[in-house]
Amino acid sequence: MPKDILKVVIIGDGGVGKTCLRNQFIHKRFTSSYKATIGADFITKDVHTDDGRKVTLQLWDTAGQERFQSLGVSYYRGADACCLVYDTTNFQTFHNLERWRADFLKQSSLPPDLLEDFPLILIGNKIDIDDRVVSRRQARAWAQQHSSPRMEIRCFEASAKDGTNVEEAFSCIAGMVKIPQ
Ligand code: GTP
Numbered sequence: 478m479p480k481d482i483l484k485v486v487i488i489g490d491g492g493v494g495k496t497c498l499r500n501q502f503i504h505k506r507f508t509s510s511y512k513a514t515i516g517a518d519f520i521t522k523d524v525h526t527d528d529g530r531k532v533t534l535q536l537w538d539t540a541g542q543e544r545f546q547s548l549g550v551s552y553y554r555g556a557d558a559c560c561l562v563y564d565t566t567n568f569q570t571f572h573n574l575e576r577w578r579a580d581f582l583k584q585s586s587l588p589p590d591l592l593e594d595f596p597l598i599l600i601g602n603k604i605d606i607d608d609r610v611v612s613r614r615q616a617r618a619w620a621q622q623h624s625s626p627r628m629e630i631r632c633f634e635a636s637a638k639d640g641t642n643v644e645e646a647f648s649c650i651a652g653m654v655k656i657p658q
């Protein structure tokens with residue numbers, strides 16, 4: 478049976494826009510009030526990959542704020558792909574990607590040979606706001622540093638507010654997952 482439901486976990490600091498990115502992708506809606514996520518849930522959406530496959534993305538969203546985090550292993554278990562999100566206007570959230578990536582690698586309990594291949598993308602959100610502090614070059618350098626010869630981490634600069642690159646980023650991650658036929 479070809480695997481066609483892909484579990485995608487979205488992680489990053491509180492307030493970077495994980496929930497808004499998912500809402501924009503699924504519902505084409507944006508709200509400017511901030512309500513921190515507590516717990517975790519998923520929403521599914523069917524997408525077509527660039528090479529014409531139809532897959533169902535199961536998009537998992539959870540709390541970025543430390544005081545609400547309690548999920549650990551169960552959130553990451555069985556993940557097929559991971560979106561690391563930072564806020565282009567807040568350097569600390571970019572700096573913390575290292576921690577999020579390490580947490581993911583530790584908790585996902587993937588065998589080392591699979592980790593090398595694991596599909597990851599980087600999303601720099603809130604690009605609609607003028608005062609960016611994380612440059613495109615810095616994001617690319619981070620991605621390059623953490624890519625492996627077999628899996629290139631792609632970087633997107635997106636806006637959950639106006640929709641820039643939201644569809645592109647999630648379609649990209651769907652296309653990166655290798656599905657055994
Ligand atoms: P936690 O659930 O606490 O982990 O936060 P989160 O990463 O889910 O952030 P959320 O999506 O709730 O967004 C946080 C705040 O940033 C909200 O006030 C959003 O309206 C705002 N926001 C999110 N994305 C964007 C964006 O692309 N542009 C702008 N201008 N604001 C955004």
Ligand code: MG
Binds near residue numbers: 497538541
């Ligand atoms: Mg949230």
